[in-house]
Amino acid sequence: MFDDDNEPKFFSERPEWEDVVPLEQYENMAPLAPIMYTPEYKDATNYFRAIAKSGEKSARVLELTEAVIRMNPGHYSAWQYRYETLLATSSSLTTELALMDELAVKYLKSYQVWHHRRLLQTLIRKPVPELAFITRSLAEDSKNYHTWSYRQWLLGYFNDENELWTGELDFVDEILAKDVRNNSAWHHRYFVVWASGVRDGDQDRERVLRRELTFVKQSISLAPNNASAWNYLRGVLQSQKIPFETLAAFVKPYSELFDPSVTDIIDVDNPRPSSTAQLPCAAAIEFLADVYEEQSKEEGERGAEGRLKAIELWKSLANEHDTIRKNYWEYRIREILAANKPKA
Numbered sequence: 001m002f003d004d005d006n007e008p009k010f011f012s013e014r015p016e017w018e019d020v021v022p023l024e025q026y027e028n029m030a031p032l033a034p035i036m037y038t039p040e041y042k043d044a045t046n047y048f049r050a051i052a053k054s055g056e057k058s059a060r061v062l063e064l065t066e067a068v069i070r071m072n073p074g075h076y077s078a079w080q081y082r083y084e085t086l087l088a089t090s091s092s093l094t095t096e097l098a099l100m101d102e103l104a105v106k107y108l109k110s111y112q113v114w115h116h117r118r119l120l121q122t123l124i125r126k127p128v129p130e131l132a133f134i135t136r137s138l139a140e141d142s143k144n145y146h147t148w149s150y151r152q153w154l155l156g157y158f159n160d161e162n163e164l165w166t167g168e169l170d171f172v173d174e175i176l177a178k179d180v181r182n183n184s185a186w187h188h189r190y191f192v193v194w195a196s197g198v199r200d201g202d203q204d205r206e207r208v209l210r211r212e213l214t215f216v217k218q219s220i221s222l223a224p225n226n227a228s229a230w231n232y233l234r235g236v237l238q239s240q241k242i243p244f245e246t247l248a249a250f251v252k253p254y255s256e257l258f259d260p261s262v263t264d265i266i267d268v269d270n271p272r273p274s275s276t277a278q279l280p281c282a283a284a285i286e287f288l289a290d291v292y293e294e295q296s297k298e299e300g301e302r303g304a305e306g307r308l309k310a311i312e313l314w315k316s317l318a319n320e321h322d323t324i325r326k327n328y329w330e331y332r333i334r335e336i337l338a339a340n341k342p343k344a
Contacts, residue, residue, distance in 0.1 A: 010043045011067075016060060022046035023053060041071045052081055057088040066099070073107035079116050093124050105137055114146045118153060127158040135171075142175065143184045152191055161200055168192050168199075180219050183228040190232060194239050212236055214268065217250060221271035224254050230283040244291045251291075254284035255313075282322040289313035289332075296336060307340055 011017045023046055037045070044067045051061055065082035068075055086096055100117050107113050121127060131154075137147045155164050169192055175185040192199070193212060202208050213236065219229045237244060250270040253259075258279050262272070273279060292313065295306025311333050318329035 009040050011047045011064065012043055017047060020047055020050050020054075023049035025049070038071070041068075044068050044071065045075075048078060048081075052077070057085040059089060059091075061085045062089070062091065069103070073103065073110040073113055076112055079112045083116060083119055093120055096120060097124060101133060104133075105140055108137065108141050108144050109146065111146060114150050117150065121154070122157070125158075127154050127160070128163050130154055131164070138175070142179060143182055145184065148184045148188055152188065152196075155192075156196060165192075165199055176219070180223050181226045181228055183231075186228040186232045190235055194236065209236070209240060213247075217269075217271055220254070221273060224273050224277045224279065224281040225283065227283055230287065234287075244287060244294065248288065248291050251284050251287050254279060254281045255288050256280055280316075280321060282317060285313050285317055285321055289317070293332075293336060296340065307336055310336060 008014050012022065022043070025042075025045065044064065048064055048068050051064065062082060062085055065078045065085065068078040069082070072078075085091075086093065097117070097120050100113065100120065104113050104117060121130065131151075134147060134151050134154075138144070141147070155168065158164060169189070172185055172189045172192060175182055176189070179185070193202070193208065198205070213233075216229055216233045216236065220226065220233070223229070233247070234244075236242075237247070253262075253272050254277075256279065258273060258275055258277060260275065273281075289310045292306040292310035296303050296310055298306065314329045314332050318326045318333075322329065
């Protein structure tokens with residue numbers, strides 16, 4: 001009944017809580033299917049409901065809410081009440097942040113722990129050390145949505161060009177060098193380069209475009225079946241309003257079986273797949289099909305040719321290369337045929 005430091009596990013056994021009457025969750029009720037909480041959790045939440053009802057905000061409330069949170073890091077009400085108590089008691093926010101260093105890593109996938117950290121930072125306003133903390137957190141789970149989301153919030157909220165943004169692209173490069181398939185890192189790269197304003201040194205957007213296209217092409221050549229890189233490529237082209245057709249020459253070798261007869265010439269602009277690549281690549285076939293679908297909207301023979309090629313590629317996806325989405329590809333075929341059906 002006692003933990004390691006001889007503190008009673010149950011708040012009902014602690015003398016300092018004798019003045020509080022715990023409030024049962026199902027007071028005066030007999031639910032058909034009650035949730036089977038552990039005795040420790042039931043005890044702590046009974047006391048939490050009691051202090052929340054009375055409105056008490058004190059040092060012991062911080063102890064109580066920490067106990068509840070450690071047993072259930074998703075308890076939104078405990079987090080909110082804890083934050084309000086911190087402010088009401090003028091407690092040390094840096095001490096609280098140190099506690100969050102432990103809890104955020106321990107409960108990486110809890111939205112509430114990261115939201116609480118945001119609230120603290122809006123008051124502490126020391127974002128730079130947070131970058132190092134985020135790096136440690138990503139070492140535990142390099143793709144955790146909440147960690148990346150918090151980093152983007154930090155950069156955008158404080159928006160310090162010299163202290164925060166400097167080196168951010170290098171940081172993403174390091175993450176992708178370790179795992180080129182890290183979709184979260186690719187998403188963050190798009191945020192840094194295209195969705196958060198123009199950073200110092202990147203005012204020449206044509207140069208930035210060339211750099212990013214070179215980077216994503218090289219990444220695709222290393223791992224052709226990496227959907228994250230293909231999505232990034234599409235995102236860049238769409239955001240900059242560049243027709244997919246301009247990259248058809250680069251994409252085509254990835255949509256076919258490897259041809260050993262082709263001379264292996266190093267082309268930085270259009271790197272070719274290696275002999276060990278798993279080809280054809282479904283993402284490349286889909287990309288080319290989109291090129292031909294756009295072509296199909298033109299008049300005359302070129303439009304008809306684009307329609308036939310798009311249908312051919314979608315059929316190959318449906319029947320061979322991406323059969324899990326067979327229904328989707330067949331839908332695309334029906335759509336293009338209906339769009340080009342002769343009017344009565």
